[in-house]
Amino acid sequence: MTTLLWGALPYIAFALLVAGLIWRHRYDKFGWTSRSSQIYESKLLNIASPVFHYGILFVLAGHLIGLFVPESWTNATGIGEHTYHLFSLYGGTFAGVLTVCGIALLIYRRRTRAPVLRATTVNDKVMYVVLVAAIVLGMTAKLTHVSDDGYNYRATIAPWARSLFTLSPRTDLMTNVPVLYQIHAVIGMLLIAFVPYSRLVHMFSAPLQYLFRPYVVYRTRDPRQLGPRPERRGWERAGS
Amino acid sequence: MRPMAQIAMVMNLDKCIGCHTCSVTCKQAWTNRRGMEYVWFNNVETRPGQGYPRRYEDQETWRGGWQLNRRGALKLRAGGRLHKLAGIFSNPKLPEIKDYYEPWTYDYKNLTDAPLGDDYPVARPVSQLDGKPMKIEWSANWDDDLAGAPAYGDLDPMVERTRRQASDKVKFEYEQTFMFYLPRICEHCLNPSCVASCPSGAMYKRAEDGIVLVDQDRCRGWRMCVTGCPYKKVYFNHRTGKAEKCTLCYPRIEVGLPTVCSETCVGRLRYLGVVLYDADKVTAAASVHDEKQLYEAQLGVFLDPEDPEVRRACEEAGIPYDWLEAARRSPVRALISTYRVALPLHPEYRTMPMVWYIPPLSPVVDALAETGHDGEDAANLFGAIDTLRIPLEYLAELFTAGDTGPVRAALERLAAMRSHMRALNLGEEPDRGVAAAVGMEPDGVEAMYRLLAIAKYEERYVIPTAAVGDARRLEESALPEGCSLDYEGGPGMGGEGRDGPFGRDSGHRRLPLVTLESFHALRRRQTSDDGREA
Numbered sequence: 001m002t003t004l005l006w007g008a009l010p011y012i013a014f015a016l017l018v019a020g021l022i023w024r025h026r027y028d029k030f031g032w033t034s035r036s037s038q039i040y041e042s043k044l045l046n047i048a049s050p051v052f053h054y055g056i057l058f059v060l061a062g063h064l065i066g067l068f069v070p071e072s073w074t075n076a077t078g079i080g081e082h083t084y085h086l087f088s089l090y091g092g093t094f095a096g097v098l099t100v101c102g103i104a105l106l107i108y109r110r111r112t113r114a115p116v117l118r119a120t121t122v123n124d125k126v127m128y129v130v131l132v133a134a135i136v137l138g139m140t141a142k143l144t145h146v147s148d149d150g151y152n153y154r155a156t157i158a159p160w161a162r163s164l165f166t167l168s169p170r171t172d173l174m175t176n177v178p179v180l181y182q183i184h185a186v187i188g189m190l191l192i193a194f195v196p197y198s199r200l201v202h203m204f205s206a207p208l209q210y211l212f213r214p215y216v217v218y219r220t221r222d223p224r225q226l227g228p229r230p231e232r233r234g235w236e237r238a239g240s
Numbered sequence: 241m242r243p244m245a246q247i248a249m250v251m252n253l254d255k256c257i258g259c260h261t262c263s264v265t266c267k268q269a270w271t272n273r274r275g276m277e278y279v280w281f282n283n284v285e286t287r288p289g290q291g292y293p294r295r296y297e298d299q300e301t302w303r304g305g306w307q308l309n310r311r312g313a314l315k316l317r318a319g320g321r322l323h324k325l326a327g328i329f330s331n332p333k334l335p336e337i338k339d340y341y342e343p344w345t346y347d348y349k350n351l352t353d354a355p356l357g358d359d360y361p362v363a364r365p366v367s368q369l370d371g372k373p374m375k376i377e378w379s380a381n382w383d384d385d386l387a388g389a390p391a392y393g394d395l396d397p398m399v400e401r402t403r404r405q406a407s408d409k410v411k412f413e414y415e416q417t418f419m420f421y422l423p424r425i426c427e428h429c430l431n432p433s434c435v436a437s438c439p440s441g442a443m444y445k446r447a448e449d450g451i452v453l454v455d456q457d458r459c460r461g462w463r464m465c466v467t468g469c470p471y472k473k474v475y476f477n478h479r480t481g482k483a484e485k486c487t488l489c490y491p492r493i494e495v496g497l498p499t500v501c502s503e504t505c506v507g508r509l510r511y512l513g514v515v516l517y518d519a520d521k522v523t524a525a526a527s528v529h530d531e532k533q534l535y536e537a538q539l540g541v542f543l544d545p546e547d548p549e550v551r552r553a554c555e556e557a558g559i560p561y562d563w564l565e566a567a568r569r570s571p572v573r574a575l576i577s578t579y580r581v582a583l584p585l586h587p588e589y590r591t592m593p594m595v596w597y598i599p600p601l602s603p604v605v606d607a608l609a610e611t612g613h614d615g616e617d618a619a620n621l622f623g624a625i626d627t628l629r630i631p632l633e634y635l636a637e638l639f640t641a642g643d644t645g646p647v648r649a650a651l652e653r654l655a656a657m658r659s660h661m662r663a664l665n666l667g668e669e670p671d672r673g674v675a676a677a678v679g680m681e682p683d684g685v686e687a688m689y690r691l692l693a694i695a696k697y698e699e700r701y702v703i704p705t706a707a708v709g710d711a712r713r714l715e716e717s718a719l720p721e722g723c724s725l726d727y728e729g730g731p732g733m734g735g736e737g738r739d740g741p742f743g744r745d746s747g748h749r750r751l752p753l754v755t756l757e758s759f760h761a762l763r764r765r766q767t768s769d770d771g772r773e774a
Contacts, residue, residue, distance in 0.1 A: 040336070042332075119478070
């Protein structure tokens, strides 16, 4: 079980993410969109969506720092465990509250505005469940371990996460992690695997190139579109 | 000089009877799909009126187009690049569906399925957004033909501006009301703000013919283009989550056929042709400080295809010979640059629109005739233009950023033409002074008359085909390896659109294929004088 969850699942999730992105890019560029429902309802969205998105970006940054900046580095810069804990507790809680408020309002909007609800697919609903579960469990895990310096995930989860990249996952580190953190991690991996197969894929089209390109884009016609259709060979099956 | 070619359109508003045939045929051809119910690539507005979507011209609210920053450089009114990216999670300036109208259908099934009763069953309106019964409160052309003008006419942003500048010239009392129709399509601007607004880079202006298109595979549905377009002619398909817009019927244009709206126009008021322009001058012309100079500035961007230097530059730039020839014969160029009777719509948005309009003179003639004056006498007409039932100021707000000069000049030329042609028709000697008064020669007036009144299909639509310009390359590859439609993302053999796992048509790389008749059969039928052939 330990090997499956902490040795295999991360790679499966990552493989599904990459394969899904390639598949989407290759076969479903047309479906690659955030599928905005703003045209149906704008007032709530104008508040809820930025709150949620900025919150979740903050959360993402927090995870990246927590998992991929080793404890030794922060110690070297003179930031003690206690300071770090307070920073992560308050910063993380602030970002988490933003995210939870945002998504709560978004779900309320989706539920109460009839056109928005009607445009919601089963896929969206599954996505909301996984996303909310990941966020709420993460918050719960953090906030149930606040005594003293809280749970020091930088001694267990973070080294495990980094060890994944060296292809020698230290699954033993995860066995004694509190169960809430374990569930959060598993759901997080499920979410990562699910991204390319849901509307979440729009996170990979953040249009940063907009900052660097000229305003007006010119494109020439694809020459393959011009000219007559070539004649078919005579021996093709009828009806093909 | 960096010459480029653009397919442009001119509409003669004098001839528009507001029949909406262009809108309906366009809808049938292009937006007859789910998610596009409210989308009209072509619409006809009654002016004065709020337009579609309601009050779209109020850029204080909708923030479309460009404006000058403090240094006098162009910037998007809706905010620059960083501002856009920071606010990408929602677009506060996006019109909601209610600003267009909530699309609906009727519960027709009830007509046959209702149980027997005392009352006739009725088909109730049902919203196409949430599937529930709804009250119909607004729609496209709700204020058609000034319906409710006393209540809604004041909401026209251009009426507001005219009133601010010329007290109460626009009246809505029944006996004093004026109106005309304004058909609108995408302007295919030289300086398109929708393209500049697109964070994904999915929108582009085609280098060969200047048509502005949305790459459906690259659009990510950020909706900035809808805000960016001051004419609100980019629409959001709420089923696929992608932007769609008027394509100037490019599959037809490419084979030399006019757009569907032009083809089916009952009044034959549309002209299509090539305009050559200098791409290097566009930015400077769009950033002219005084809004009232923008019309002249845009005229200055156009190149004269008769000029040998221009022709040489075009050749070097790879513009095909038959496009140059088409530019010489272009009815659009004649109406815009030679006769100067066509004017751009809202040049003050600084997008350099390429669908131009001949302002309506007919209401003047009618008004004069009603008062017992000779409505086609040049002296009467010239005098009447200033006291038009359609106030000059209102037309100027639409076409020249409020400068009445060019509008008056265009109307005077039209008036002179009427007077001149009436003299000819009555067998009188035309007064040379009439033409001279508007700076034209009698020959020019007659040529303009021919173009405006009796120009045939081939004269109204001078469209060089895409393939002829590419003939040499095609000759060299006379036997291409694969099917020319058989490329990634190409039109191919798309079937009926289906709901995929991620929204409509996802998982399928092709949009529903639009059937076009055999182009040449259609062309023969349209242009033939021989009944049997037609």
